[in-house]
Amino acid sequence: MARNDLRTTGADRRPPGRRAVALAAAAAATLVGSPLAVPAAAEPGPEKVTDRHAVVLVNFKNASLSDAKVVHEKAVKQLFTGQDSVAAYYATMSDKRLSVVPAQGDGVFGPFDIDVDKSQCDPGKIQQLAAKALPADVKYDHLSIVIPGGNACSWWGLGSMPGPITWFQEGAINNDDTTAALHEFGHNMGFPHQERELCPVGQFTGCSAYGNSHITPMGGGGGHKGLSSPELIAKKWLSADRIVSPKTTTTVHLTPLHAPAAAAGTRAVDIPFGTNGDRLVIEYRHNVANTVDTDIENPGLFVFRVGQGNYASAVCLRNPADDKATMAGSFTGTEPLTDLAQHIKLSYSKMTPDGIDVTIDLAHQGAQVAPTTGATGNPSTTATPGPTTTSAAPIPAAKPSVPVSPTTVADTDADAALHAAKPTAKSPTRSGSPAAAAAAAAAPAAPSASVAATTAGPQLAATGGSSALVPTVIGTVFLGVGAALLLRRRRRAAHRRH
Numbered sequence: 001m002a003r004n005d006l007r008t009t010g011a012d013r014r015p016p017g018r019r020a021v022a023l024a025a026a027a028a029a030t031l032v033g034s035p036l037a038v039p040a041a042a043e044p045g046p047e048k049v050t051d052r053h054a055v056v057l058v059n060f061k062n063a064s065l066s067d068a069k070v071v072h073e074k075a076v077k078q079l080f081t082g083q084d085s086v087a088a089y090y091a092t093m094s095d096k097r098l099s100v101v102p103a104q105g106d107g108v109f110g111p112f113d114i115d116v117d118k119s120q121c122d123p124g125k126i127q128q129l130a131a132k133a134l135p136a137d138v139k140y141d142h143l144s145i146v147i148p149g150g151n152a153c154s155w156w157g158l159g160s161m162p163g164p165i166t167w168f169q170e171g172a173i174n175n176d177d178t179t180a181a182l183h184e185f186g187h188n189m190g191f192p193h194q195e196r197e198l199c200p201v202g203q204f205t206g207c208s209a210y211g212n213s214h215i216t217p218m219g220g221g222g223g224h225k226g227l228s229s230p231e232l233i234a235k236k237w238l239s240a241d242r243i244v245s246p247k248t249t250t251t252v253h254l255t256p257l258h259a260p261a262a263a264a265g266t267r268a269v270d271i272p273f274g275t276n277g278d279r280l281v282i283e284y285r286h287n288v289a290n291t292v293d294t295d296i297e298n299p300g301l302f303v304f305r306v307g308q309g310n311y312a313s314a315v316c317l318r319n320p321a322d323d324k325a326t327m328a329g330s331f332t333g334t335e336p337l338t339d340l341a342q343h344i345k346l347s348y349s350k351m352t353p354d355g356i357d358v359t360i361d362l363a364h365q366g367a368q369v370a371p372t373t374g375a376t377g378n379p380s381t382t383a384t385p386g387p388t389t390t391s392a393a394p395i396p397a398a399k400p401s402v403p404v405s406p407t408t409v410a411d412t413d414a415d416a417a418l419h420a421a422k423p424t425a426k427s428p429t430r431s432g433s434p435a436a437a438a439a440a441a442a443a444p445a446a447p448s449a450s451v452a453a454t455t456a457g458p459q460l461a462a463t464g465g466s467s468a469l470v471p472t473v474i475g476t477v478f479l480g481v482g483a484a485l486l487l488r489r490r491r492r493a494a495h496r497r498h
């Protein structure tokens with residue numbers, strides 16, 4: 001399988017460093033210890049959706065695609081036919097609930113000449129003209145636009161979040177690495193960049209930002225990593241009988257999250273955290289041959305904090321130490337993770353490629369600690385020695401992604417600089433079919449898939465851009481990565497082939 005990591009492939013790929021932002025119900029649980037609460041009556045899973053996807057190749061009036069025939073062939077492979085294609089990946093992630101298919105023919109159209117100067121970067125105008133160039137009989141739910149490289153657009157790939165539109169510079173498509181396509185389509189599905197935080201000893205709140213999770217395409221993990229369990233839960237793509245919610249201290253045997261569907265075992269633990277509707281989600285990731293997970297850098301147990309039920313925006317927690325030689329998921333070696341205020345202690349043992357035993361201690365007696373401010377901005381309860389009672393709450397329905405702030409958010413992680421902005425205008429589209437909304441918003445209450453139908457416009461997430469973006473329609477900044485890193489990656493990637 002081709003290695004799907006934007007940092008190591010083809011010319012004009014994503015920033016260097018293999019883990020940068022790229023632009024990731026067979027059996028009951030095997031339980032040891034106290035009883036667990038398994039959701040008794042899970043909400044119905046999402047209906048099957050067929051997403052008709054059109055890819056439009058365009059030339060600017062003073063810049064053309066380097067080789068339109070090659071770009072056409074690569075686009076077909078990346079989106080529809082390849083082993084690592086968007087269609088194959090999201091069919092696996094959704095348990096075949098989401099089918100990405102060509103809108104017509106092989107799904108790729110053009111190239112068309114549009115009246116755009118290479119010195120400008122106006123994604124809204126590019127989209128409008130590209131959609132207008134399509135034959136009138138082409139009906140689609142999603143539109144991807146491939147533009148010439150080396151122009152004024154600082155981003156590598158751009159996606160409405162959620163929504164039906166993605167934009168790519170040709171270098172993101174003109175190779176065998178599908179990471180950019182997977183990543184931007186993930187934004188269309190409503191997934192933001194998945195962040196990581198380092199937590200002080202004894203707490204799961206008041207943590208410091210530490211780049212991205214690196215275990216999902218949405219966290220800079222490359223295409224050979226599956227989506228995380230919170231992302232799967234957000235879309236109802238993880239069966240309820242693969243999730244447990246302990247009500248008392250217990251030990252759970254977790255099967256690797258992306259082990260074959262026929263493999264027995266629990267895939268995730270989901271427990272209440274505090275009184276603000278927050279959750280903790282725990283998963284086991286390990287490299288498993290012939291699956292989407294073949295490139296997990298630090299196999300082990302990963303812990304996520306989910307703010308107020310917003311699973312799509314979960315944050316990956318990590319021990320304060322950052323020793324890659326001893327990291328096992330969120331843990332440094334076997335050192336437990338604890339939250340003294342909530343009397344929670346997480347530990348593990350017997351880690352093998354087939355599974356791991358994780359102990360969830362919900363009556364952990366720790367020393368008294370001062371109140372801390374968590375991710376939701378509310379002080380945590382001061383801990384006092386002694387056991388507490390933790391009730392088993394049903395796993396709440398996933399909420400839509402928290403809107404990205406319109407102000408610039410700088411991330412000092414060496415791998416990327418993330419920025420966010422709300423678009424200043426709406427972009428027209430010729431889609432408008434009912435299937436567009438269903439495909440782009442499989443999670444409950446997600447905004448309409450049509451960009452034109454939104455009140456303020458969807459968020460736009462960019463990969464491969466700088467911190468000084470000034471496209472006309474989108475606003476002042478995007479979610480993106482530093483241009484300097486992109487240039488370094490281009491130079492390095494020019495000498496690599498997969």
